[in-house]
Amino acid sequence: MGIFRTLADDPSAGVRITPGIEASRHTGTPPDWATTLPGFLPCTPAALPPSFTTGYRFEVPLVDMPVYLAHLHTRLIATGATIAKGKVTDLDDPRLGPVVVNCAGLGSRQLANDSTLRPIRGQHVIVTNPGITEFFSEDTGTSPDLLCIYPHGDTVVLGGTAVDGREDLNPDPAAADAILSRCTAVEPRLAGARVLAHRVGVRPTRAVVRVEVEERPSGRTVLHNYGHGGAGVTLSWGCARDIQRLLGRTGPC
Numbered sequence: 135m136g137i138f139r140t141l142a143d144d145p146s147a148g149v150r151i152t153p154g155i156e157a158s159r160h161t162g163t164p165p166d167w168a169t170t171l172p173g174f175l176p177c178t179p180a181a182l183p184p185s186f187t188t189g190y191r192f193e194v195p196l197v198d199m200p201v202y203l204a205h206l207h208t209r210l211i212a213t214g215a216t217i218a219k220g221k222v223t224d225l226d227d228p229r230l231g232p233v234v235v236n237c238a239g240l241g242s243r244q245l246a247n248d249s250t251l252r253p254i255r256g257q258h259v260i261v262t263n264p265g266i267t268e269f270f271s272e273d274t275g276t277s278p279d280l281l282c283i284y285p286h287g288d289t290v291v292l293g294g295t296a297v298d299g300r301e302d303l304n305p306d307p308a309a310a311d312a313i314l315s316r317c318t319a320v321e322p323r324l325a326g327a328r329v330l331a332h333r334v335g336v337r338p339t340r341a342v343v344r345v346e347v348e349e350r351p352s353g354r355t356v357l358h359n360y361g362h363g364g365a366g367v368t369l370s371w372g373c374a375r376d377i378q379r380l381l382g383r384t385g386p387c
């Protein structure tokens with residue numbers, strides 16, 4: 135969280151500290167993590183959309199992923215790093231160098247022979263922003279139908295879905311219509327928004343994130359860093375630091 139707050143000071147990073155509401159159609163207590171967030175405040179019923187009974191305000195860093203990934207790419211190249219694109223089929227391939235950090239997500243099913251990884255497919259709809267400045271998300275529990283509204287300046291990311299076991303990446307038109315309908319019911323200004331794009335991704339999910347060293351029989355050292363499911367952005371800097379420690383290095387990432 136601290137690193138994303140710092141990144142929000144750099145307009146090129148695609149990170150904005152954004153206030154908003156997480157709400158539920160059921161009564162209940164807020165999750166522990168929410169109460170520690172800046173600006174945490176329970177909502178009055180009048181502040182909630184129709185049919186919602188509980189809600190909390192707080193601030194979070196919202197990350198505009200295409201902008202953020204371009205920012206990370208620029209920073210990486212500035213360090214003198216080079217990028218080679220290609221499919222790795224064997225973590226013991228000597229061309230990979232003396233130390234390998236495996237961040238292959240679902241690809242680790244084959245690369246690390248890990249059958250405990252599974253895909254959870256997710257879909258978003260990107261629309262023009264009709265003037266929304268606050269996020270909204272519903273605590274939908276284990277439902278595959280999510281509801282989130284994330285403003286990023288001129289655009290808004292609307293979600294979403296969480297379909298366990300599916301990893302195809304073609305947008306599903308019915309799912310997109312349902313996302314638009316759920317989000318517009320909560321935020322009527324979205325009714326006039328123009329659809330700009332559909333984004334589909336897969337959450338590489340595992341019961342426990344795998345961040346550890348493997349000394350391979352080949353003599354190769356592999357550091358694994360995969361299985362972050364639907365929290366890989368949130369966990370990214372912390373896991374990177376853990377990998378850095380495992381490598382025996384200190385200093386800024």
Ligand SMILES: Cc1cc2nc3c(=O)[nH]c(=O)nc-3n(C[C@H](O)[C@H](O)[C@H](O)COP(=O)(O)OP(=O)(O)OC[C@H]3O[C@@H](n4cnc5c(N)ncnc54)[C@H](O)[C@@H]3O)c2cc1C
Nearest residue numbers: 221222238239241256335336337362363364365366367368
């Ligand atoms: C719809 C949706 C919403 C999400 N919302 C959030 C959120 O709000 N907050 C949050 O923290 N996280 C969120 N996530 C989760 C987050 O995006 C993932 O946890 C994160 O992308 C995982 O990163 P990763 O680098 O481990 O894996 P990936 O992003 O899957 O990247 C793995 C990379 O490895 C490459 N690869 C795989 N196998 C090989 C191989 N054999 N050789 C070479 N390359 C290979 C792949 O092509 C890919 O580029 C969301 C995900 C989705 C789909």
